Amino acid sequence: MIERPIIALDFSSKAEIKTFLNKFPQDEPLFVKVGMEIFYQEGPAIVEWLKKAGHDIFLDLKLHDIPNTVQRSMIGLAKMGVAITTVQAAGGHQMMQAAKQGLDKGTPAGQTPPQVIAVTQLTSTSQAQMQKEQLVQASLEESVLHYAKGAQEAGLDGVVCSAWEAQKIHDVTSENFICLTPGIRPYGKAADDQKRVVSPGKAYLMGANAIVVGRPITLADDPYKAYQNIKTDWNDIADE
Numbered sequence: 001m002i003e004r005p006i007i008a009l010d011f012s013s014k015a016e017i018k019t020f021l022n023k024f025p026q027d028e029p030l031f032v033k034v035g036m037e038i039f040y041q042e043g044p045a046i047v048e049w050l051k052k053a054g055h056d057i058f059l060d061l062k063l064h065d066i067p068n069t070v071q072r073s074m075i076g077l078a079k080m081g082v083a084i085t086t087v088q089a090a091g092g093h094q095m096m097q098a099a100k101q102g103l104d105k106g107t108p109a110g111q112t113p114p115q116v117i118a119v120t121q122l123t124s125t126s127q128a129q130m131q132k133e134q135l136v137q138a139s140l141e142e143s144v145l146h147y148a149k150g151a152q153e154a155g156l157d158g159v160v161c162s163a164w165e166a167q168k169i170h171d172v173t174s175e176n177f178i179c180l181t182p183g184i185r186p187y188g189k190a191a192d193d194q195k196r197v198v199s200p201g202k203a204y205l206m207g208a209n210a211i212v213v214g215r216p217i218t219l220a221d222d223p224y225k226a227y228q229n230i231k232t233d234w235n236d237i238a239d240e
């Protein structure tokens with residue numbers, strides 16, 4: 001289990017991230033998510049800068065391409081020294097294997113390769129939407145479980161999913177197969193564009209191994225307080 005909530009740094013510039021992180025104690029190492037929004041603005045330098053400040057990085061670029069392209073991209077990504085990265089499960093078995101091979105090949109000697117997890121069905125997707133837009137006849141849960149089994153068979157470390165699916169994923173894979181869950185909302189907070197939302201404590205009870213939280217922290221009046229409250233909810237139940 002990753003005890004710190006992973007904070008999604010969904011900002012469009014380093015300056016905005018600086019302002020945001022200045023609201024946290026400067027000696028507190030965080031686990032942060034660098035996603036497409038900031039990565040496409042600032043490039044790998046943002047990862048380097050956050051690492052230097054002592055933070056662990058989840059680099060979420062959701063790779064999805066032919067196996068050769070994904071493998072070669074992962075060789076480059078592995079040099080950035082991040083803890084976790086992502087691919088799209090829909091890219092298929094061979095692509096996921098290629099991602100893992102690329103990370104193993106690209107990781108400098110003596111370092112541990114990043115863990116790689118597969119995005120299943122986005123937490124902003126509802127079952128009705130999935131069936132209509134992706135022309136999938138299965139239920140959303142069946143689709144997520146199918147992707148999770150495929151990711152495990154391809155040698156990946158886990159999946160990104162909603163907490164609603166986490167326990168069943170563990171049942172069909174293993175207890176240590178990572179279920180990293182976004183779509184986290186403390187009780188009473190707006191779901192925004194998310195469809196499958198769960199509170200931090202409930203996510204733990206439902207089998208999540210890690211939570212990713214963006215707007216409930218980044219848009220809070222007091223981000224550090226919001227972070228601490230979420231961390232307490234997530235850890236308190238986990239400690240019981």
Ligand SMILES: O=C(O)c1cc(=O)[nH]c(=O)n1[C@@H]1O[C@H](COP(=O)(O)O)[C@@H](O)[C@H]1O
Pocket residue numbers: 008010033035060086119121122123124160161182183184192194212213214215216
């Ligand atoms: O891969 C992700 O991180 C991800 C997958 C998913 O299914 N749903 C999802 O919300 N995310 C990410 O998790 C974060 C959630 O942000 P908030 O909805 O603001 O808490 C965003 O950075 C999303 O990109």
